[in-house]
Amino acid sequence: MRTRAGCPCHGVLAFAMALAMVAPWAAIARADGVDRAIDALMTRVVRLHGVKAGLAAGYGSGVLISGDGLVVTVQSLLLNTERLRAVAADGTEYGAELIHADKETQLALLRLTPATQYGRGGQRETPTIGPDTFDFFEPGDSTSLRPGDWVAAGGNPFKVSSGSEPISITVGVFSTRAPLDARRKTREFSFHGEVLVIDAITANPGAPGGALVDLDGNWVGLVGREVTSNLTHTHFNYAIPVETVMNWVGGVLNPESRPAETDDAEREPYHGIKLFELGYQKKLVYVERVRRDSPAERAGLRKDDLIVSIDSHSIKDVGTFHDVMRLRSSGDTVTVMVIRNERIESLSMTLEAPQ
Amino acid sequence: MNGVLSMSAKTLAVVVRHARVFGSAAMIGFRRASGGPHAKDGGTQDQFEPVLIRPRTGVRGSEVYAGSRRFRCVLALVWALVLPIGPARGDDDAYESRRALQELFHRAADRAAPWVVQIETIGGAQPRDGAAANDELPPDEMPSPDDVPPPDEDDGTPPAEENLFRDTLGSSFVVADGPTTGIVYTSDGWILTSSFNFVREPTHTTVAFSDGRRFVAKLVGRDKVRKLAMLKIDADGLETPEWAATDEIRVGQWALALGRGFGGSQPSVTVGVVSALDRMMGNAIQTDAKLSPADYGGPLVDVQGRVLGICVPMAQRPGELAGVEFYDAGVGFAIPEHRVRELAGELQQGKTFYRGWLGVQTDFRVRGALVISRVADPSPVAGVGIRAGETIVQANGREVRNIDHLRKAVYMLPAGEPVQLVVRRKGLDYGYEVVLAKSDDLGPLAEVVPQVDMNKPFTAPSTRGRAWPSP
Incomplete structure (x- = not known):
């Protein structure tokens, strides 16, 4: 390298050169329009390391929801250990206590605890946790998402x-909002609420429990567990809406406000339809008989009508018909779509109290 | 700009402004494109086509060194003064362009909502594993584990690849249970979708619109090769899409796959680009927009909501389910306008396109040459006098040296299409034109004519040459 002696603006030059070299690259690295989303994700998603059981991965992700270390994630086998660890964005390791895990929503709430740091140079001091130790997510609004909106998952x-390496970011778009109908291996997945379907690939081990944000970095969802869709039989990329997550968290933190346990064996309201099904895989659900003077008869249902859907639920077999009906109560009016003489008939049926 | 792109002035201004601003890594601009020969409204309108502009920001660092010392000082000082605002501005602009792009995606989806329909099938059965994977492969030609030919050293691709692929997937993949997607083809009730949706042979099919209307549909025609299906519903006055002419489609342009498989009143959106044109023997365009069975039969659209093609599962092998395994992988295919127009008429008349068969079985023990071991009779090849023991050296102008070469030369051709074959018999090449047949029309395979000593490895004498595919 040649010397620069003699140049009057030598010091300024060196500084300016340094800036000129660095700054454009900074601009390239950060200017793709998703930097707000990435900034939000980088410091508020923790990496979890727990127990590895069977085929399940022993690691995952979680989302910080308070300054003192509350973390929400998905229920997973990896949480079932006292040696559960969470690693924050700066590489600091914390312990994590499982506060509550829910079977139905498949969510879990953790609290980070101070833990002794191990690493190069042996044992180091234990970090303390104060009320403002962590940067955390405030819930955003997932209902404002429109199909085609950019989203980023971390x-x-x-x-x-x-x-202390940063987490991985993937960018895609929000595809649609749809009820989850899925399974894990051969078992039915217990959560059937609406989820955010995305086209970013998150159905990978370790990604569930991470955060989904929109282009402005607003937290809109929690990346859901790896499942296979019952509709497409493919791995499904989705996030649980932030509203569902925070409602559940609220219920855990304030048990009084938790809604009373509903009776699972609730009885089906009276409709007066007897069904039979044909086929052994994709079944056809036909009306075998309609009771005289029943809601079904008043609605105009007839023998041999092929039931297609109730409200917007497709009826795949007799079991789904009863499942859907059990969620209704007497007095409700449901729309029953049937195929009769190669035409769709849409009938309104008002249910009555079970007899 | 009636009908082509009614963008709000605000969005356009935002986008155009960003295209001019210096310093941002990826920006959208608009390229003015004339209607082109296929424009349906006379081709006089101006169409604005968003393009990505990538300024070569990275070069600047080295340019600083290029000049004289004084120039360097001045340049560096200018940089030092300008840069503190530079990157911040770049960030904002990139953010704004992304927002503007998002706005375009919304518009495209909104435009498409009235004519993207949900296809629900009722009844029918999961095809047998074998049938699902192998399509209408007659039992005689079912590959058995012993049939895997030895690898051909001269060839880049191992010939066994296809069989392995098929065997592993055939037993594990199941057809989608849920609803899929289609589009309105004509206002009087013709609905275009993918034949994938009918692999189960459902007894009933319904078509649902985003406004809640629902109809029972009749499956009129289907193309098991290009994976299209034509349905008819009893409706009129339906809103129809605008199509993008195939020759206007550019690699790299934005492509949105719209689906209704998950229900809802709005189509679901996945976003990617056009990855390639003229795939699958000119039958399809390729996209990296994520496609799952919920999207098959639905449209791939540009940012103006014009149909680029009908999304179908496809792979470089025959079979009605071939390509389903590419779901969400960034490799998807769509049948573009010109092919749809060619086929639509015949589909509306109730035609079914079946996979085309030659009616030959070949000797897998022979390396480097495609020696016919058995010929079905009757069959297209038997009809022109091709016999067992002869060697196929070319199919449709492509050199063939193993069964996969032959499959790739004919896999996109339905029964009824002609194929040019060059057959070597006693050292002389003979050209034939044979017309592919349906598997149902093939007779039984004739007895094996032993042409080679089974105990001795056989090497073909004279077909070695350029590696396939040759230009």
Whole structure:
């Protein structure tokens, strides 16, 4: 390198050169329009390391929801250990206590605890946790998402990030909002609420429990567990809406406000339809008989009508018909779609109290 | 700009402004494109086509070094003065362009909502594993594990690949249970979708619109090769889409796959670009927009909501389910306008396109040459006098040296299409034109004519040459 002696503006030059070299690259690295989303994700998603059981991965992701270390994530086998660890964005390791895990929503709430740091140079001091130790997410509004909106998910798929390395970000669009109808391996997945379907790939081990944000970095969802859709039989990329997550968290933190346990064996309201099904895989659900003077008869249902849907639920077999009916109560009016003489008939049926 | 792109002036201004601003890594601009020969409204309107502009920001650092020392000082000082606002502005602009782009996606989806329909099938059965994977492969030609040919050293692709692929997926993949997607083809009730949705042979099919109307549909025609299906519903005055002419489609342009498989009143959106044109023997365009079975039969649209193609599962092998395994992988296919127009008429008349068969079985023990071991009789090849023991050296102008080469030369051709074959018999090449047949029309395979000593490895004498595919 040549010397620069003699140049009057030598010091300024060096400084300016340094800036000129660095700044454009900074601009390139950050200027793709998703930097607000990435900024939000980077410091508020923690990496979880727990127990590895069977085929399940021993790692995952979680979302910080308070300054003192409340973390919401998805229910998983990895949480079932006292040695559960959470790694914050700066690489600091914390312990994590499971406060509550829910079977139905498949969500889990953790609290981070101080933990002794191990690493290069042996044992180091234990960090303390105060009310403002962590940067955390305020819930955003998932209902304002429109199909085609940019979204970014942050988490630690495949445990790629280690130490103080940042989490992995994936950018895609919000596809649609749809009820979840899925399974894990052969077991039915218990959560059937509406989820945010996205086209970013999050159905990877380690990614569930991460955060989904919109272009402005608003937290809109929690990346859901790996499931296979019952509709498409493909791995499903989705997030649980932030409203569902925070309602559940609220219920856990204030048990009084939790809604009373509903009776699972609730009886089906009276409709007066007897069904039979044909086929062994994709079934056809036909009306076998309609009771005289029943809600079904008043609605105009007839023998041999092929039941297609109730409200917007497709009726796949007799079981789904009864499942859907059990969620209704007497006095409700449901729309029953049937195929009769190669035409769709849409009938309104008002249900009555079970007899 | 009647009908082509009614963007609000505000969005356009935002986008155009960003296209001019210096310093941002990716920006959208609009390229003015004339209607082109296929424009349906006379081709006089101006169409604005969003393009990505990528300024070569990275070069600037080295340019600083290029000039004289004084120039360097001045440049560096200018940079030092300008830069504190530079990157911040770049960030904002990139953010704004992304927002503007998002707005375009919404518009495209909104425009498409009235003519993207949900297809629900009722009844029918999961096809047998074998049938699902192998399509109408007659039992005689079912690959058995012993049939895997030895690898051909001269060839880049192992010939066994296809069989392995098929065997592993055939037993694990199941057809979608849920609803899928279609589009309105004509206002008087013709609905276009994918034949994938009918692999189960459902007994009933319904078509639902975003406004809640629902109809019972009749499956009129289907193309099991290009994976299209034509339905008819009893409706009139339906809103129809605008199509993008195939020759206007550009690699790299935005492509949105719209689906109704998950229900809802709005189509679901996945976003990608057009990855390639002229795929699958000119039958399809390729996209990296994520496609799942919920999207099959639905449209791939541009940012103006014009149909680029009908999304179908496809792979470089035959089979009605081939390509389903590419779901969400960034490899998807759509049948573009010109092919749809060619086929639509015949589909509306109730035609079914079946996979085309030659009626030959080949000797897998022979390396480097495609020696016919058995010929079905009757069959297209038997009809022109091609016999067992002869060697197929070319199909449709492509050199063939193993069964996969032959499959790739004919897999996109339905029964009824002609194929040019060059057959070598006693050292002389003979050209034939044979017309592919349906598997149902093939007779039984004739007895094996032993042409080679089974105990000795056989090497074909004279077909070695350029590696396939040759230009």
